[in-house]
Amino acid sequence: MSNIPTNLRFAKSHEWVLDNGDGTVTFGISDHAQELLGDVVFVELPEVGRTLSAGDDISLVESVKAASDVYSPVGGEVIAVNDALEDAPETINEDPYENGWIAKLRIDDAAEIGALLDASGYQAVVAESE
Structure with a gap:
């Protein structure tokens, strides 16, 4: 069973977000995502200063089984x-x-955080995929 902290928000694509409360967020991939990948052997980090829109490809995580955007x-x-x-x-x-965690962002629109899934919503997404 995946660990799904209640203080985080989640994307359906298995990224988590922590609202730092100062206009920034910290994010990474969920416990469920890392379980699916297996042993992570490489992480391509984004460039500091890069501007992103929600849904943009930001990083690559490679494991012994697969590579995942x-x-x-x-x-x-x-x-x-x-x-x-x-x-x-x-x-x-x-x-x-x-x-x-993978990166920290200065967010453009705090409303985007609220549009992400809460822990129970993400749990439902994980349950559907199992």
């Missing part, structure tokens, strides 16, 4: 990336919601 759950500017993933991509498997 990661999409920006909200629009904004990349203000930080998790450089630690370059040397330890397996952190996404070990701790997808804390140390396994």
Whole structure:
């Protein structure tokens, strides 16, 4: 059973978002997504300063089983990336919601966060895929 924290919002494409409360968000891939991928061996990080729209391809996560695109759950500017993933991509498997975050964005429209799924909505999406 996947871990789905109630303080996060989720995209149907399996990215999570933490509203930092200051006009920025932190995001990564969900526990369910990392379980499907298996052992993560490489993470392509986005460029700091890149401007994104919700749904834009922002990153690539490669595992021993597959490579998967990661999409920006909200629009904004990349203000930080998790450089630690370059040397330890397996952190996404070990701790997808804390140390396994991918990037931080300065968001364009806070309403986009509210349009994402809450934990129970995301649980329904996961249940449909199992």
